[in-house]
Amino acid sequence: MLKLSEPIYNALRKHGEETYPHECCGVLLGRSHDGVNEVADAVRAGNTRTDSAHNRYHIAPQELVRIQRQGRERGLDIVGFYHSHPDHPAQWSKTDFAEAHWLGCSYVITAVEKGVAKQTNSFLLTGTTEEGKSFEDEVIQVEELVAERC
Amino acid sequence: MKIFIPTPLRVYVNKQDAVQVNANTVGEALSALTSQHPDLKKHLYSDEGKLRAFVNVYLNDEDVRYLPEKEATQVKEEDSLSIIPSIAGGCQPHGR
Numbered sequence: 001m002l003k004l005s006e007p008i009y010n011a012l013r014k015h016g017e018e019t020y021p022h023e024c025c026g027v028l029l030g031r032s033h034d035g036v037n038e039v040a041d042a043v044r045a046g047n048t049r050t051d052s053a054h055n056r057y058h059i060a061p062q063e064l065v066r067i068q069r070q071g072r073e074r075g076l077d078i079v080g081f082y083h084s085h086p087d088h089p090a091q092w093s094k095t096d097f098a099e100a101h102w103l104g105c106s107y108v109i110t111a112v113e114k115g116v117a118k119q120t121n122s123f124l125l126t127g128t129t130e131e132g133k134s135f136e137d138e139v140i141q142v143e144e145l146v147a148e149r150c
Numbered sequence: 151m152k153i154f155i156p157t158p159l160r161v162y163v164n165k166q167d168a169v170q171v172n173a174n175t176v177g178e179a180l181s182a183l184t185s186q187h188p189d190l191k192k193h194l195y196s197d198e199g200k201l202r203a204f205v206n207v208y209l210n211d212e213d214v215r216y217l218p219e220k221e222a223t224q225v226k227e228e229d230s231l232s233i234i235p236s237i238a239g240g241c242q243p244h245g246r
Binding site for chain 1: 154156157158167192193202204206208211213232234235236237238239240241242
């Protein structure tokens with residue numbers, strides 16, 4: 001299961017709308033426990049595939065090093081990634097699968113149709129080796145933030 | 151020096167997010183890491199003994215692949231290595 005707050009869920013979807021017709025991408029920071037990837041923050045990342053941004057994304061490893069360091073300072077781990085599919089279903093592609101290597105992490109995909117975010121799905125990359133990996137559909141639990149009474 | 155371990159590989163290093171090793175070069179640091187934690191080796195290296203293409207190793211903020219000395223680059227105690235699997239993908243025009 002992927003657990004995240006409504007503001008974070010909305011933010012990663014909005015990112016896809018802003019970058020349309022190009023794919024957006026970002027990193028999910030949080031904690032993993034008992035089969036749940038719980039997201040504390042979604043960090044936008046740059047898409048280095050400027051040659052084919054309408055159907056490809058790539059996050060520079062140097063940026064991941066920086067985001068991982070920032071997460072570490074906050075006591076957070078990388079628990080997943082998100083990207084968008086402009087005018088394409090929110091389903092992982094052969095390319096998404098071939099390029100997925102973070103076993104145990106959640107891969108979140110948002111379909112953005114004509115600039116409007118539609119379906120958002122999450123897929124857990126399971127397996128213990130690169131050769132034995134597979135994507136499993138994952139439930140997304142979106143939690144409303146409730147304002148505390150003063 | 152410290153080697154930061156990505157979340158997918160922590161199960162092979164007793165769930166630590168970083169491993170401390172003694173080394174004079176990047177290559178020695180990685181050897182020390184896989185000596186301490188042998189199960190890690192097949193996840194980092196191909197059968198030919200080369201780093202797998204999707205495994206990026208950063209010395210502080212620099213990709214080891216592009217350093218002049220590559221894995222022979224000397225390191226200091228205060229340096230750190232980060233192992234970062236690639237992240238990429240994208241939709242395709244037809245099918246899954």
